[in-house]
Amino acid sequence: xxxxxxxxxxxxxxxxxxxxxxxxxxxxxxxxxxxxxxxxxxxxxxxxxxxxxxxxxxxxxxxxxxxxxxxxxxxxxxxxxxxxxxxxxxxxxxxxxxxxxxxxxxxxxxxxxxxxxxxxxxxxxxxxxxxxxxxxxxxxxxxxxxxxxxxxxxxxxxxxxxxxxxxxxxxxxxxxxxxxxxxxxxxxxxxxxxxxxxxxxxxxxxxxxxxxxxxxxxxxxxxxxxxxxxxxxxxxxxxxxxxxxxxxxxxxxxxxxxxxxxxxxxxxxxxxxxxxxxxxxxxxxxxxxxxxxxxxxxxxxxxxxxxxxxxxxxxxxxxxxxxxxxxxxxxxxxxxxxxxxxxxxxxxxxxxxxxxxxxxxxxxxxxxxxxxxxxxxxxxxxxxxxxxxxxxxxxxxxxxxxxxxxxxxxxxxxxxxxxxxxxxxxxxxxxxxxxxxxxxxxxxxxxxxxxxxxxxxxxxxxxxxxxxxxxxxxxxxxxxxxxxxxxxxxxxxxxxxxxxxxxxxxxxxxxxxxxxxxxxxxxxxxxxxxxxxxx
Amino acid sequence: xxxxxxxxxxxxxxxxxxxxxxxxxxxxxxxxxxxxxxxxxxxxxxxxxxxxxxxxxxxxxxxxxxxxxxxxxxxxxxxxxxxxxxxxxxxxxxxxxxxxxxxxxxxxxxxxxxxxxxxxxxxxxxxxxxxxxxxxxxxxxxxxxxxxxxxxxxxxxxxxxxxxxxxxxxxxxxxxxxxxxxxxxxxxxxxxxxxxxxxxxxxxxxxxxxxxxxxxxxxxxxxxxxxxxxxxxxxxxxxxxxxxxxxxxxxxxxxxxxxxxxxxxxxxxxxxxxxxxxxxxxxxxxxxxxxxxxxxxxxxxxxxxxxxxxxxxxxxxxxxxxxxxxxxxxxxxxxxxxxxxxxxxxxxxxxxxxxxxxx
Numbered sequence: 001x002x003x004x005x006x007x008x009x010x011x012x013x014x015x016x017x018x019x020x021x022x023x024x025x026x027x028x029x030x031x032x033x034x035x036x037x038x039x040x041x042x043x044x045x046x047x048x049x050x051x052x053x054x055x056x057x058x059x060x061x062x063x064x065x066x067x068x069x070x071x072x073x074x075x076x077x078x079x080x081x082x083x084x085x086x087x088x089x090x091x092x093x094x095x096x097x098x099x100x101x102x103x104x105x106x107x108x109x110x111x112x113x114x115x116x117x118x119x120x121x122x123x124x125x126x127x128x129x130x131x132x133x134x135x136x137x138x139x140x141x142x143x144x145x146x147x148x149x150x151x152x153x154x155x156x157x158x159x160x161x162x163x164x165x166x167x168x169x170x171x172x173x174x175x176x177x178x179x180x181x182x183x184x185x186x187x188x189x190x191x192x193x194x195x196x197x198x199x200x201x202x203x204x205x206x207x208x209x210x211x212x213x214x215x216x217x218x219x220x221x222x223x224x225x226x227x228x229x230x231x232x233x234x235x236x237x238x239x240x241x242x243x244x245x246x247x248x249x250x251x252x253x254x255x256x257x258x259x260x261x262x263x264x265x266x267x268x269x270x271x272x273x274x275x276x277x278x279x280x281x282x283x284x285x286x287x288x289x290x291x292x293x294x295x296x297x298x299x300x301x302x303x304x305x306x307x308x309x310x311x312x313x314x315x316x317x318x319x320x321x322x323x324x325x326x327x328x329x330x331x332x333x334x335x336x337x338x339x340x341x342x343x344x345x346x347x348x349x350x351x352x353x354x355x356x357x358x359x360x361x362x363x364x365x366x367x368x369x370x371x372x373x374x375x376x377x378x379x380x381x382x383x384x385x386x387x388x389x390x391x392x393x394x395x396x397x398x399x400x401x402x403x404x405x406x407x408x409x410x411x412x413x414x415x416x417x418x419x420x421x422x423x424x425x426x427x428x429x430x431x432x433x434x435x436x437x438x439x440x441x442x443x444x445x446x447x448x449x450x451x452x453x454x455x456x457x458x459x460x461x462x463x464x465x466x467x468x469x470x471x472x473x474x475x476x477x478x479x480x481x482x483x484x485x486x487x488x489x490x491x492x493x494x495x496x497x498x499x500x501x502x503x504x505x506x507x508x509x510x511x512x513x514x515x516x517x518x519x520x521x522x523x524x525x526x527x528x529x530x531x532x533x534x535x
Numbered sequence: 536x537x538x539x540x541x542x543x544x545x546x547x548x549x550x551x552x553x554x555x556x557x558x559x560x561x562x563x564x565x566x567x568x569x570x571x572x573x574x575x576x577x578x579x580x581x582x583x584x585x586x587x588x589x590x591x592x593x594x595x596x597x598x599x600x601x602x603x604x605x606x607x608x609x610x611x612x613x614x615x616x617x618x619x620x621x622x623x624x625x626x627x628x629x630x631x632x633x634x635x636x637x638x639x640x641x642x643x644x645x646x647x648x649x650x651x652x653x654x655x656x657x658x659x660x661x662x663x664x665x666x667x668x669x670x671x672x673x674x675x676x677x678x679x680x681x682x683x684x685x686x687x688x689x690x691x692x693x694x695x696x697x698x699x700x701x702x703x704x705x706x707x708x709x710x711x712x713x714x715x716x717x718x719x720x721x722x723x724x725x726x727x728x729x730x731x732x733x734x735x736x737x738x739x740x741x742x743x744x745x746x747x748x749x750x751x752x753x754x755x756x757x758x759x760x761x762x763x764x765x766x767x768x769x770x771x772x773x774x775x776x777x778x779x780x781x782x783x784x785x786x787x788x789x790x791x792x793x794x795x796x797x798x799x800x801x802x803x804x805x806x807x808x809x810x811x812x813x814x815x816x817x818x819x820x821x822x823x824x825x826x827x828x829x830x831x832x833x834x835x836x837x838x839x840x841x842x843x844x845x846x847x848x849x850x851x852x853x854x855x856x857x858x859x860x861x862x863x864x865x866x867x868x869x870x871x872x873x874x875x876x877x878x879x880x881x882x883x884x885x886x887x888x889x890x891x892x893x894x
Contacts, residue, residue: 322779344780354779362779365772376769377780381762 024083025050025181025212026071026102031080033066040066042236043080048181048212053203054242055223056216058233059257059310059471064216065107067233068183071214072104073097085180103179105170107186107216113159117141117152117169124173144172150202164195171202181212186311188217200226218311219488220250220509232256250509251502255473257309277301280465281321281352281434285330289316290489294330298434298465303457305480306469306491309508313489314357314469318438321467322354322362323347334434348377353432355423355456357439357469363423366412370397370404373411374426400425401451417448424455435459435466441475453479473501558886563832563839566878567846574871581863588857595856596849604739605852606845608810611740612637612822614747614844615802617829618754619795621840624830625758626770626791632680632695633799634823635702636673640800641807642706643672645814646714649725661730662742665804673800674793676702681792685785691792699823710814724814732809743805750798751841758837767791799823828872831879847872 026048033041041063048054058064069075071082076092083089084100111120118137121144126132138154145152150168158166167187174182184203188196200222207213207228215227223230224245232240232253239256240248277300286294290313298304308314319325320332323341332339334350347354356362364373371393375383383389390407397407402421404414414422420440428435437456441449457479460466469486470476476483477499484493485507492507575585596602616633623630644665647653653664680695709715709724716725732741758764766787769777774784802822807814829847833840854868 324779342778342783344778345782348780356779361773361775363776365769365776367772368768372765372768375765376776379762379765379781383760383762383765386759 022052023050024048025085027083028067028071029081029083031067031070031077031082033063033070033075033077039236041070041077044233044236044238045241046231046238047242048214049229050180050210050212051207052228053207053213053215053226055227055230055245056214056233057218057220057223057230057253057257058216059218062233062257063236064233065185068104068185068214068216071097071181071183072102074104098177101178101180102183103174103177103181104183105167105174105185105187109166109170111158111166111169114157116155116157117161118154120158120169121173121176125176141172144176148172148175148202149205162195164191164198167191167195167199168202171199175206179211181214182206183214183216185216186218187215188219188222196222197225218309220253220309223253224250251505254309254505254508255501277463277465280335281436281467282333283321283330284333286320286327286332287329288320288325288327289313291316291320291327292489294491296467296484296491298467300433300463300465301460302481303460303466303468303479304494305476305483306467306486307471307473307476307483307504307508308486310471312486314438314486316489317486318357318436318469321352321436322356323352344377348430348432351430351433353427353430353435353464355420355427355435355437355440357442359419359423364411364419367410369408369410370402370414370422371407373422374429376426378426378430396425396429397422400455415448417444417451420444420448420452421455424452428455428459431462431464432459433464435464436469437466438469439471440468442471449475473504477501559834559836559839562882562886563834563843563879566875566882567832569878570871570874573874574867577867577870578863581867583861583863588861588863591860592850592853592857596853599856601739602852602856606848607738607740607744609851610844610848611743611747611809612802612806612819613826613829613847614841615743615750615805616799616822616826617833617840617844618747618750618837619798620826620830621833621835621837622754622758622767622798623791623795624835626767626787627774628681628684628770628788628791629692630677630680630695630792630795631692631827632677632697632699632823633795633802633826634819634821635695635699636676636796636799637803637806637819637823638699638702638706639676639803640669640673641803641814641818642702642709642714643800644669644804645724645727645807646709648727648730648808649714654725654728654730656729658729658731658733661727662732662808665727665730665808666801669800669804670797671800673803674797677796677799678789678793681789684792685788706814706818707816710816714814716813722816726813727808730808731812732805741805741809743802743809746801746805747844748841751837753837755837763787763790825872828876832875847875 024047026046028044028046031041031044031046044063044067046056046067056064056067066075070077070092073089073092073094073096081088084097084102087100089097112123115123116134116137118134118139118141119132121141122132122137134155141152141154144150145154150172152165152169152172153161158169161169187199191199196219203213203215204226215222217223227245229242230240230245230248230253231238231242234257240253279297279299281296281298283294283296294317296304306314306317320327323339323344326341334352337350339350340346360366365376369390371390374393374396375389384392393407397404400421402414402418402425404418411419411422424440435456440452440456444452453475456466456468468476468479480499481497482493483495483499483504484491485495485504487507495504571589575589578585578588596606616637619633620630647668648661648665653661656664676698677695680691680698683689683694684691711722714724716723732743734740735742735745738744758767766777766781769781770784770787770791777784777787803818806822807818811818825847829843830840832847833843850871851868854863857863858865
């Protein structure tokens, strides 16, 4: 052990418990980091203390992972200082920082699937140049297993372990170097509820040994059941910094994550139709991935907003509704006809337009020109001459205000807002009866976001059923006729206008309206335990 | 406002287009010249005068008694297979096993047109039967690698190459046992007889050359104006977007590799029926691999592939002529061809870096 502040003996576990409790282990001050024109972190303060579990919350892209990476030296700040165990960090280099006793368990597993648990352990900190024999590896793992009480089999290859066991192995590997500061990047995202509970209990024990533990999560329930302090990041700044858990309610945290003040001038719907139209999009008992038993009707002329903290089933909902994956049970109907899986053209002929959450992955071909991008999904068997095709694309680009050097420009040259307008121009061209819009304004500047929202509102006014999966509550309040909250794979709601931020915030925190606040935070969900690790 | 939109984008488009055309043409030409310079160094090392050797080669191709017609004949299989590779590579499907599809096409067509009962049909009918059988066999052999890719995720790079060895072994069996000419002393099939491709009047090469030359523009038309061509581009640039909006990408993958295999199979029939006259041990001279160079040198563009096929064939014929009057190892052509690939790939990387763009 290199750090003089923590006197640790060889048998380790129970030393320096109370003396260090509450003292700062890591202090970060005014951390700035930008990537190109994107500000990932704009002056963040964070303090991790010995003996405490610190939850770091934030929606996707809020800067949590960047902050963690800086703390372990995988990235460097543009400005600001980091102090680890009393010493300022001058070199942001993983090796140097690891030797000071900081370990990160990354979001994605870094195990070698064909090596056993013991071999994976030894691989991270080899002793000597020879490949160690299996028995030595197993023994080394066994001693750690015994010391920390984390059940991992030493002679089974990592690829054959459950996700929970892999997670525990990752954790043991981090503890192998006797880390005093342990960072966990969304450790529970892939775990079943029971496994997550177990992990929290382990973290608690490690904290009681005097370690500082930081924990990134999307799940609010865990914050209350297992953490001492909380920081909330939003768009690169700390909205809540180092606050004791007791000072905050779930609703507070949920609204801190998604923002509370009206930030943009989103278009409000001029007139909301009182008469509900026919249900054009229907989900019946849909179960897929994290989703359990979703029932939902979206009627002609209305916009239904889906709010919720990321990672509660949004990705599964998008995959099922866009026809990419089939629901495990249940069915999706569009205008009365059953959705066909993996046949995008039939999706379009049923009248479903799809604005994907990741437009560059699912919506556009960046190296191809705008005219070609506009034809995706609608291309005729025999096409016209290229010059004619480009000329034909011009009116659509103008009507949708896609600013570019013309139809021959490659989609890669477009700004985010114009790229999204290009997707909308294509998807809304055939006057779809149902529109699935997934985070349609994500990453757009206010003007572009406003334009995109306005187009979707217009489409609903013309009689389309619009399902809007969103992150910004104010935006959803402005555009939605009805709202639901997606929490832990279930839809809570409907909520109707005027929307109550407090109630919706609570629902996002996992508390259904009307249910007692004393409801247990976690109840084992048997269906989830069958989940296999994704490849 | 409308005026600006009307004028400015065209200027931009033209500029983009010219710079793309410039690098499309410069890279292969510079690469070819650089490879020839590299070859000159090797010729010097052999103690010969590179200028004299190159002059003899050029003179032999352009003015030699059979220079142009030999070049055309040698280019035929390279163009046909290269077109298939170009199609597959545009879809980012990196098959390298056209050699196997070529052999399977040759075997199937020869087996059919020399079969008892069929071989007595009139020549034109035999040619159509042979070509059809070759296309289908090549497509099937390519489709097998494609199927393994889309169904089991087995890399088409590996499986298509492995299937080459299967096809080579099958050829050995076919000419010794399966379709062996009982009257022949060496292992070979029967003579193709009436199925032999006729010589094109005035060109002094077989009909297959015309087919290859015409296939280039046909494929260019397919790519530019047919939905399949569009889907191939989308597959090459963003398979996820294709899956989400247009059609399941594995269907396009299969279609592409089947087409490429069909073209390679056709090359197998053209070479056997146009040049060899029967199926023997040397049914292929590695055309399936040389054609990779042709596809890359032709910038994956059908017209470019036709030109590149002619250029690579001319290189081969020219060096054959030069080797007769100079002391040169026959492996020199292979070295120069390999250098062409190296310089094309390096040139592309340099151009990409110069633009400051990463893909």
